Amino acid sequence: MIDAGKLDTVRETLAADGYLLDVREADGRVAVAISATPDACEDCLVPKPLMADILRDALGVDTDAIDLTYPND
Amino acid sequence: MPNAILDPTGRTSHRAPAVLAKRPADLSGAVIGLLENTKKNAVEFLGELGRLLVERHNAAGTVLRTKTNFALPVSDELRDEFARDCAVVITGVGDCGSCSASAVADGVTFERAGVPAVVICSDAFRTTADAMAQRQGAAGYRYLTTPHPVAPLAPDQIRQRAEQLLPQVVEILIGQSTVEGSA
Numbered sequence: 410m411i412d413a414g415k416l417d418t419v420r421e422t423l424a425a426d427g428y429l430l431d432v433r434e435a436d437g438r439v440a441v442a443i444s445a446t447p448d449a450c451e452d453c454l455v456p457k458p459l460m461a462d463i464l465r466d467a468l469g470v471d472t473d474a475i476d477l478t479y480p481n482d
Numbered sequence: 483m484p485n486a487i488l489d490p491t492g493r494t495s496h497r498a499p500a501v502l503a504k505r506p507a508d509l510s511g512a513v514i515g516l517l518e519n520t521k522k523n524a525v526e527f528l529g530e531l532g533r534l535l536v537e538r539h540n541a542a543g544t545v546l547r548t549k550t551n552f553a554l555p556v557s558d559e560l561r562d563e564f565a566r567d568c569a570v571v572i573t574g575v576g577d578c579g580s581c582s583a584s585a586v587a588d589g590v591t592f593e594r595a596g597v598p599a600v601v602i603c604s605d606a607f608r609t610t611a612d613a614m615a616q617r618q619g620a621a622g623y624r625y626l627t628t629p630h631p632v633a634p635l636a637p638d639q640i641r642q643r644a645e646q647l648l649p650q651v652v653e654i655l656i657g658q659s660t661v662e663g664s665a
Binding site for chain 1: 552579583606607609610613614631
């Protein structure tokens with residue numbers, strides 16, 4: 410179950426570096442897309458394994474149920 | 483658009499539980515290591531803290547070094563140099579996602595190398611800093627925060643921020659614990 414408060418915190422953290430977060434649930438999986446705004450800070454996005462750790466807490470699912478997409482994917 | 487994601491996690495797999503460096507009784511005569519991460523105002527912020535520690539706590543002086551990349555872990559060479567030459571280390575400023583994570587990883591690295599460390603991050607990045615601490619096997623690692631952002635601050639604002647953080651910096655450097663709930 411998604412913790413809206415924690416997810417908002419993740420969203421705010423990403424926004425501080427100029428990134429946007431989109432989350433969609435379907436069939437027991439969660440698709441998370443992180444996109445860059447024109448002002449996004451280069452190299453400021455954490456690597457996917459660390460982001461997955463952060464999202465696991467916010468989304469309430471194991472990391473292997475998270476389909477994470479980064480801007481350059 | 484951002485470049486390829488740099489990995490600050492470095493030496494992270496299967497770490498032993500956090501071990502804290504032994505703290506000095508005070509900072510008198512101590513050489514203060516300053517590891518700045520190339521983020522704007524990092525060198526100014528750390529430099530001001532170092533100056534205050536010399537002026538008010540009788541530290542012997544400072545050694546300033548620069549990371550090759552703010553998103554990557556401190557090199558083994560720099561870790562060893564600080565462990566050899568400095569009594570304590572201050573590192574930062576974690577003013578973005580990857581650099582706050584990297585700064586916390588560096589703090590844990592210094593502690594495990596026997597050097598008491600203080601990590602400074604901006605408060606927008608607690609989430610990434612906490613996640614890195616957990617990944618390093620140091621959940622609850624205590625770091626210091628200052629309001630985000632640090633980059634656009636003027637010199638007098640940097641001095642003010644350093645002044646505000648100084649008591650907590652000293653507390654961590656000579657205190658008993660920087661990891662809550664760890665042995």
